[in-house]
Amino acid sequence: MTLLAFDWAFIIEKLILIAIIVLTTLLITLYTTFGERKVAAILQDRPGPNRAGPFGLLQPLADGLKLIMKEEIIPNASSRWLFIIGPGLAMTASLMTCAVIPWGTAIHLFGRTIELQVADVNIGILYIFAVVSMGVYGIMIGGWASNNKFSLMSALRAASQAISYEIAMGLALIALLMTTGTLSLKTIVEDQTAGHWWNIVYQPLGFVIFFICAMAECNRTPFDLPEAENELNFGYHQEYSSMKLGFYLFAEYVNMIMSSAIMASMYFGGYDLPFFDETTVAPNIAAMIGLGTLLIKIVLFVFLFMWIRWTIPRFRYDQLMNLGWKKMIPLALFNMLLTGALILSKL
Amino acid sequence: MQALTNKSIAVNRTPMTFWERMYLINIIKGMMITFSHMFKKQPTVRYPEQKREFSPVFRGLHVLNRDEEGRENCTACGLCAVACPAEAITMEAAERQEGEEHLYKEEKYAAKYEINMLRCIFCGLCEEACPKDAIYLSETFAPANYTRKGFIYDKNDLLIPNTLTNANALAKAKGVEA
Amino acid sequence: MNVLEIIFYALSAFALVCAIMVLISKNPIHSVLWLILVFFAISGHYILLNAQFLAIVNIIVYAGAIMVLFLFVIMLINVKKDSEPQKQLFVKLIGVIAGGSFLTLSISLVKQAMPLVGKTVPLKEGTIGLIHPLGKALFNDYVVPFEISSVLFLSAMVGAVLIGKK
Amino acid sequence: MNAIIVSTLLGVIMMFCSWGIKSQQVQKNIALIGLLILIIANLSQSYGWFVVDFDTKGMLKYSFFGLYANTLLFTLTFIYVWINGEEIAKISNASADFYSLFFFILCGISILTSFDNLLMLFLGIEILSIPLYILTGADKKNMFSNEAALKYFLMGSFSTGILLLGITFIYGATGSFHLTAPVVSISTGVAQEQILLSTGLILLFAAMNFKVSAAPFHFWTPDVYDGAPTVFTSFMATIAKAAGFIAFINVFNSQHKALGYSWTLLLTFVILSTLLVGNIIAVFQRSVKRMLAYSSIAQAGFMLFALYGKSDISYESTLLYAVVYSIATIGIFAVLVKMKENSFEAFNGLGKAQPLLAFTTTVFLFSLAGIPLTGGFFAKYYMLSSLLKAGAGLWLVLVAVVFAAISIYYYFKIIQAMYFTAGEPAINPLPSQYKYQLLTLAILLLVLGVFPNLLLNYLYF
Amino acid sequence: MPIQYYIYFCLALFSIGVVGVLTRRNAIIVFMCIELMLNAVNLLLVAFSKMYNGLALQNGASATAGIDAQIFVFFIMVVAAAEVSIGLAIIVMMYRNTHSIDINFLNRLKN
Amino acid sequence: MMLVSFLFLPILAAILLLFIKNNKTAQWVAILFSGLSLLVALLMLRIPTTDFNIAWLPNLNTRFILHADGLSKILILLTAISFPAILLATANNEYKNRNVFLSLLLFAQAGLMGVFLAGDALLFYFFWELALIPIYFLCSIWGGEKRIAITFKFFIYTFLGSLFMLAGILFLNAHTSDHSFLINSFIHANLTGGEQVTAFALFFIAFAIKMPIFPLHTWQPDAYEQSPTAVTMVMSAVMVKMGLYGILRWLMPLFPAAFMAHTHVVVLLSVIGILYASFIAIRQDDLKRLIAYSSIAHIGLMNAALFTHTQIAIQGALIQLFSHGINVLGLWMVADIIEQQTGTRSMQQMGGLAKKQPTLAILLVGFALANIALPLTNSFVGEFLMFTGLFQFSPWMAACAGVSVVLAAIYTLNMVQKVAYGAISEKINTMQSSNKGAQAVLIIMLIIVLVTGVYPQPLFSLTADTLQELFVK
Known part of the structure; x- marks a missing residue:
């Protein structure tokens, strides 16, 4: 009867946590789409969506409803199963990242200590990499299964872009890991909380590289070559409609939030509120404050993404590749060497 | 070549320096520009609620006018159709019968009068051509429609509401006040 | 089982x-x-x-x-x-x-x-x-092959460029 | 260690040369200078001078044999580049890249001559192979070259898989990747219990056979050698292959006991089938390049004789054979490169049109055939001698001798075409310097044909 | 878990790879089958590594016994990555010229 | 030093010749140098020789040893005589690239000298091949129409044979106590009976192909016919002696037991070969082929004599080594003069040589008589001794072999009759006054034939030490 020998409460706790995190993430994502439109509008001196609900706050729900109500169209010439799997994969991969992000310190409920993190994997950063590298399959499979030249082209672009920038991203992270000495995100955040400076102080260049690469990984403008409307009509989700399209669109935003969360955790102290001593308040409140801090940081990063999107024009494809291979990677290598040299000299 | 005006700016073709090639400064400049726009006043006019003043010479939808007794001015002379550069106007004339004097100003009237708003370029030539002051361009937009057919405005769509019987409608159609 | x-x-x-x-x-x-x-x-x-x-x-x-x-x-x-x-x-x-x-x-x-x-x-x-013991072993006992595998990558890189070039 | 480090550095330098330096001639000269530096660096290791000296944790083991093999192979590469530099430049305008690949190959070779751990064997083989795949496909517009590269690559990777399975089994049986682990394990265990180990060693053996193109794992060789650009075929068939043999002998000279009688049986089977396949099929070839591919299989059969016994002479014979065979093959390929076509008919009347070239070709062919007064004789002689000293049967020597006689047939077809058949040779114009370079090679072979000791004495310093 | 089970399983995977190499003509699929073979080897190595580690733990010997096999697996992965880059480059190059990735192309030309 | 000069002179000449483009100069240089080596050879007969012995490849334990005993000396003398004679006789023949031709010929001479002098097995093998390879090129380039295929056959045959010998050398080397190649260590190698037989077979195949003995002779008539005459002369006069020399020098001392065990087989083979060759010679119309088959028959007889292992027969064979060389050389020269001038080798088209060219006819008759071993000619002594030995060995064999004498008389006289007598044929009539130099050489050689026929004592004394060594042991 070893089957029942698990700590069921633990599992239930984690399941609830997962559900909450996923649902919250989805909710935030919904509002990020709204936020995107609002930010775009504000940056362009216009009001943005404001009809549905007060200040247009119900707009994302309307959008979602619209996507769900639309007709499901699966092209005849497509590979049916892959066509369906594609968006699901994209969505799953982007949501899986949140498993290792520490959303806050532990809270105490019903006599249990509940970590606000689904799993403290000791190789959390590698896990993130693994998941991120999976994400590209969603796009590739979807693009290919559509049996449309534009979709295929953009899927290929997405893949090559993702692969290219992953390298620089990894190298930038390695430099960070050299300073932290651990791969666990929780430890990294705790180190920053406990009196040290935030890692951004040690790794400014690394952060810039990571940030740029994160943008490229999320297919955000100026790296949104896969969706370059003027060349590729609509990109890899050209043939998609209804909620499958919605999944692709959501996946992009989820990615954005997740990369913001990662950046916040790794370079900006995660749930650490600076100049505030958490021990002065009750642990649960401290956790809530931490969560709020992290969310604010995420929002700031998301805003930064959007800000950039609405400022900088899209790259040409060769420029994109040049930037990735000839600028980012050498720069990341340089950063790594520099970090190594500094660490050694300090020793 | 000598510049014709002093407005033209010669393109600077000197190779960019290292810092320029980094584009960082320019990127930050650009970002600041967009950021500064956050705090600018929005020029948006919230349309259905707010409307903007039209200029006095604005040419909107056509209106078939009536005289002060509420009779149609149009005599179906066809001059407007001749003047129309887009050939958007068609009409059929009819003779005024006994007992219709309160409807039509002259003996002849337009039994059918259609303007294809998809063709119309809102040049106002019809207005100028009309000897009877029967057609003029209002200040309203052409509303959206689901079918092409809906854009062919017939007489009912064009005729201005009767001043005597329906004064409010008239005022609304003129678009002068909400 | x-x-x-x-x-x-x-x-x-x-x-x-x-x-x-x-x-x-x-x-x-x-x-x-x-x-x-x-x-x-x-x-x-x-x-x-x-x-x-x-x-x-x-x-x-x-x-x-x-x-x-x-x-x-x-x-x-x-x-x-x-x-x-x-x-x-x-x-x-x-x-x-x-x-x-x-x-x-x-x-x-x-x-x-x-x-x-x-x-x-x-x-x-x-x-x-786990990563700790592996890392220790990799950079103590296996540092020579680790460095040498970089040669492998260099040659693969040169080769890929050579072949990929038009 | 010196060789590994310096060759890598030189490879990187050459890599950047393709950026900065456009002149092919200069690139070639840099490569030659680099090779000289490499040779010197390698030699200086034997006098205890290390570029970087650190503990390799049992990954590498420097023996004088390994260092000397390095020196010889580097020198051969030097000769190869010296002669074929212009031809390499013709393949593509990126000859610096090719040189850089050569240096990486040399790095692989230096590993293969000194590894003491199966992991290093694996890495060495891969570092050797990957540039070779690329060199095979270097003629990008040529369908055959592409095809050859693909085939070589797929076959090579497949054999890597086999190699790894073999290594895994050995690990499973012994719990170590150290080269001597099987021997240790056997000396402590019962033979009956060594099934896993033996299986692993046999798989390893098969994979190594693959790399040196011994039958029945030879089938990629003709296509690949035929398809690859001729200059690179020359490199592949000589230096790279010699390195394969040195690795082979390094691995297996300590493992004899593991396989016992079955080892001899296996080796005999492989050698005989290699000799048979190589020689018999070579007889029927109509293209010289293909004939040389099969002949290289046949020569591999001869080289495998060195695996029979663990004695000094088997090391000697491996080195001598490798060097002599390489010189002759580099020479004959250098001639072939200048031919307009690869058929035997292309050589018609060469003896009249280009007496010097024909003479050098003759020397190369004689050497390949193992005729006395050329180095090839002593190479074969040492092989057979090591075979006899290892206690193998005379019948094996006789079979080898018969196959050597058969090989005369196809080598002499070229000589006959050159001297005895009238005709206009289909040959590109030759710079006179080229002929003298070839003549140098021929003289080298002749000198080795009388005094092989010039080469071998250094083994006993 | 007895070590034999792992060996059987890995050998089965390996053999599937071998069959693929022998039966398919599409170069990419052949290549994929080779990757499958490598993976089978990797798993087997890890299993052996754990086996030796377990034995060492039982005997109270060093706790890091068997770690070298895991390192080896790491190197195999590294090499496989390099190999793939080259292999695919070659396949693409060939496709540019022949518009086919049939590995028997040369044989067809010969006839 | 004297022994080295036998190698040194021809090689020097051969290398020099490569750079001499002028035909006439080349010819004279070649003749000069071969004449020099003849001088040295004659000198050698008077002065005792010292061995030349230096280390060659220390880690192989092989030495560069040149050693001359009676057997070597007699064959060196033959070689030294043959080459100037051949060069003089063929001086007027047309060869393209004459300097290369002569150079190769002299290389072959060096090889032959080396074979007869080498006291180390590996060295022996080296010279064995050095003698072969120039011949391959000579035949293939300057030979007749079907030269390529036939020469290749010849080459493969002999090369395969020599490879077997190499295997044998290796085998013996592995069994010597000091792992050297010296003939003395070989003699003292400890071999079991089976091993001795194996090694014997390996050596014997090489020698048998070279001589050649039935049934390994198939390359020979074709090769003789297709080769340029100068080369044919070298092959039949000197090169076949390599095989016989090998038997005397290597087989007999090295494998006494195996040798004794195989005497009957080999003698039988030889006798079959003799009869076979003789019968075919009778049927020949081609002058060169006739001489070729006749040569096979004679060599067969010598081989049979060696394998009787009786002192008297071997004494005969030793003398015959020299005599047969001179005789067959003479015959070839005459045949060559005829062929060069008439352009035919068919005896049908000849006739009346005695009337047109009396000197030449006399020479032909002289050598023909020597060929059938008439008393007073040199062959008589040798053949007589050989038959005696053969009779001691086995009367039946002797009887069979004796038939060959009759047959030899038949075909030789038939040849003489067809060529020299009868009406002057069309072809013979075209002959110009014959080459004076060649005739002078022929006359000298005929004198040698007669002198050694009448007074063979110098030859006996020359080979006495060899004989003693072979039988005392």
């Missing part, structure tokens, strides 16, 4: 089925996808053996990078289902027989291998698969 064993059998069966699907799929894209599933199953095995580092690296390197490249190339050159000329049935049969006899031969050899009898693989235990 405990849970771990069930997981072992399930993963193995899954991996074998997927591997066979790789073989018999007509469409190369499907083959790639099946192969990715095989890699996931193998990663599952690694986790079962508590070789976390390798599990993740397996996903990152094989499933994440290598298979993306495969998919990429297949899409790029757009291999259609029908474009692969099939080998003759005879050749296929020979191939299957050869592989099968290799399997039976080696299994029968392993069966006879006395020193293996009674040796077991501890599941979900041990710390050698």
Whole structure:
């Protein structure tokens, strides 16, 4: 009867946590789409969506409803199963990242200590990499299964872009890991909380590289070559409609939030509120404050993404590749060497 | 070549320096520009609620006018159709019968009068051509429609509401006040 | 039979089925996808053996990078289902027989291998698969091959550039 | 260690040369200078001078044999580049890249001559192979070259898989990747219990056979050698292959006991089938390049004789054979490169049109055939001698001798075409310097044909 | 879990790879089958590594016994990555010229 | 030093010749140098020789040893005589690239000298091949129409044979106590009976192909016919002696037991060969082929004599080594003069030589008589001794072989009759006054034939030490 020998409460706790995190993430994502439109509008001196609900706050729900109500169209010439799997994969991969992000310190409920993190994997950063590298399959499979030249082209672009920038991203992270000495995100955040400076102080260049690469990984403008409307009509989700399209669109935003969360955790102290001593308040409140801090940081990063999107024009494809291979990677290598040299000299 | 005006700016073709090639400064400049726009006043006019003043010479939808007794001015002379550069106007004339004097100003009237708003370029030539002051361009937009057919405005769509019987409608159609 | 064993059998069966699907799929894209599933199953095995580092690296390197490249190339050159000329049935049969006899031969050899009898693989235990001991070993005992593998990458890089250049 | 480090550095330098330096001639000269530096660096290791000296944790083991093999192979590469530099430049305008690949190959070779751990064997073989795949496909517009590269690559990777399975089994049986682990394990265990180990060693053996193109794992060789650009075929068939043999002998000279009688049986089978396949099929070839591919298989059969016994003479014979065979093959390929076509008819009347060239070709062919007064004789002699000293049967020597006689047939077909058949040779114009370079090679072979000791004495310093 | 089970399983995977190499003509699929073979070897190595580690733990010997096999697996992955880059480059190059990735192309030309 | 000069002079000349483009100069240089080596050879008969012995390849334990005993000396003398004679006789023949031709010929001479002098097995093998390879080129380039295929056959045959010998040398080397190649260590190698037979077979195949003995002779008539005459002369006069020399020098001392065990087989083979060759010679119309088959028959007889292992027969064979060389050389020269001037080798088209060219006819008759071993000619002594030995060995064999004498008389006289007598044929009539130099050489050689026929004592005394060594042991 070893089957029942698990700590069921633990599992239930984690399941609830997962559900909450996923649902919250989805909710935030919904509002990020709204936020995107609002930010775009504000940056362009216009009001943005404001009809549905007060200040247009119900707009994302309307959008979602619209996507769900639309007709499901699966092209005849497509590979049916892959066509369906594609968006699901994209969505799953982007949501899986949140498993290792520490959303806050532990809270105490019903006599249990509940970590606000689904799993403290000791190789959390590698896990993130693994998941991120999976994400590209969603796009590739979807693009290919559509049996449309534009979709295929953009899927290929997405893949090559993702692969290219992953390298620089990894190298930038390695430099960070050299300073932290651990791969666990929780430890990294705790180190920053406990009196040290935030890692951004040690790794400014690394952060810039990571940030740029994160943008490229999320297919955000100026790296949104896969969706370059003027060349590729609509990109890899050209043939998609209804909620499958919605999944692709959501996946992009989820990615954005997740990369913001990662950046916040790794370079900006995660749930650490600076100049505030958490021990002065009750642990649960401290956790809530931490969560709020992290969310604010995420929002700031998301805003930064959007800000950039609405400022900088899209790259040409060769420029994109040049930037990735000839600028980012050498720069990341340089950063790594520099970090190594500094660490050694300090020793 | 000598510049014709002093407005033209010669393109600077000197190779960019290292810092320029980094584009960082320019990127930050650009970002600041967009950021500064956050705090600018929005020029948006919230349309259905707010409307903007039209200029006095604005040419909107056509209106078939009536005289002060509420009779149609149009005599179906066809001059407007001749003047129309887009050939958007068609009409059929009819003779005024006994007992219709309160409807039509002259003996002849337009039994059918259609303007294809998809063709119309809102040049106002019809207005100028009309000897009877029967057609003029209002200040309203052409509303959206689901079918092409809906854009062919017939007489009912064009005729201005009767001043005597329906004064409010008239005022609304003129678009002068909400 | 405990849970771990069930997981072992399930993963193995899954991996074998997927591997066979790789073989018999007509469409190369499907083959790639099946192969990715095989890699996931193998990663599952690694986790079962508590070789976390390798599990993740397996996903990152094989499933994440290598298979993306495969998919990429297949899409790029757009291999259609029908474009692969099939080998003759005879050749296929020979191939299957050869592989099968290799399997039976080696299994029968392993069966006879006395020193293996009674040796077991501890599941979900041990710390050698974690990143700390591995990192220590890699940079102490295996630093020479580690450095030398960079030569491998250099040559692969030069080669890829050489071949890829128009 | 010196060789590994310096060759890598030089490879990187050459890599950047393709950026900065456009002149092919300069690139070639840099490569030559680099090779000289490499040779000097390698030699200086034997006098205890290390570029970087650190503990390799049992990964590498420097023996004088390994260092000397390095020196010889580097020198051969020097000769190869010296002669073929212009031809390499013709393949593509990126000859610096090719040189850089050569240096990486040399790095692989230096590993293969000194590894003491199966992991290093694996890495060495891969570092050696990957540039070779690329060199095979270097003629990008040529369908055959592409095809050859693909074939070579797939076959090579497949054999890597086999190699790894073999290594895994050895590990499973011994719990170590150290080269001597099997021997240790055997000396402590019962033979009956070594099934896993033996299986592993046999798989390893098969994979190594693959790398040196011994039958029945030879089938990639003709296509690949035929398809690859001729200059690179020359490199592949000589230096790379010699390195393969040195690795082979390094692995297996300590493992004899593991396989016991079955080892001899296996080796005999492989050698005989290699000799048979190589020689018999070579007889029927119509293209010289293909004939040379098969002949290289046949020569591999001869080289495998060195694996029979663990004695000094088997090391000697490996080195001598490798060097002599390489010189002759580099020479004959250098001639072939200048031919407009690869058929035997292309050589018609060469003896009249280009007496010097024909003479050098003759020397190369004589050497390949193992005729006395050329180095090839002593190479074959040492092989057979090591075979006899290892206690193998005379019948094996006789079979080898018969196959050597058969090889005369196809080598002499070229000589006959050159001297005895009238005709206009289909040959590109030759710079006179080229002829003298070839003549140098021929003289080298002749000198080795009388005084092989010039080469071998250094083994006993 | 007895070590034999792992060996059987890995050999089965390996053999499937071998069969694939022998029966398919599409170069990419052949290549994929080779990757499958490598993976089988990897898993087997890890299993052996754990086996030796377990034995060492039982005997109270060093706790890091068997770690070298895991390192080896790491190197195999590294090499496989390099190999794939080259292999796919070659395949693409060939496709540019022949518009086919049939590995028997040369044989067809010969006839 | 004297022994080295036998190698040194021809090689020097050969290398010099490569750079001499002028035909006439080349010819004279070649003749000069071969004449020099003849001088040295004659000198050698008077002065005792010292061995030349230096280390060659120390780690192989092989030495560069040149050693001359009676057997070597007699064959060196033959070689030294043959080459100037051949060069003089063929001085007027047309060869393209004459300097290369002569150079190769002199290389072959060096090889032959080396074979007869080498005291180390590996060295022996080296010279064995050095003698072969120039011949291959000579035949293939300057030979007749079907030269390529036939020469190749010849080459493969002999090369395969020599490879077997190499295997044998290796085998013996592995069994010597000091792992050297010296003939003395070989003699003292400890071999079991089976091993001795194996090694014997390996050596014997090489020698048998070279001589050649039935049934390994098939390359010979074709090769003789297709080769340029100068080369044919070298092959039949000197090169075949390599095989006989090998038997005397290597087989007999090295493998006494195996040798004794195989005497009957080999003698039988030889006798079959003799009869076979003689019968075919009778049927020949081609002058060169006739001489070739006749040569096979004679060599066969010598081989049979060696394998009787009786002192008297071997004494005869030793003398015959020299005599047969001179005789067959003379015959070839005459045949060559005829062929060069008439352009035919068919005896049908000849006739009346005695009337047109009396001197030449006399020479032909002289050598023909020597060929059938008439008393007073040199062959008589040798053949008589050989037959005696053969009779001691086995009367039946002797009887069979004796038939060959009759047959030899038949075909030789038939040849003489067809060529020299009868009406002057069309072809013979075209002959110009014959080459004076060649005739002078022929006359000298005929004198040698007669002198050694009448007074063979110098030859006996020359070979006495060899004989003693062979039988005392």
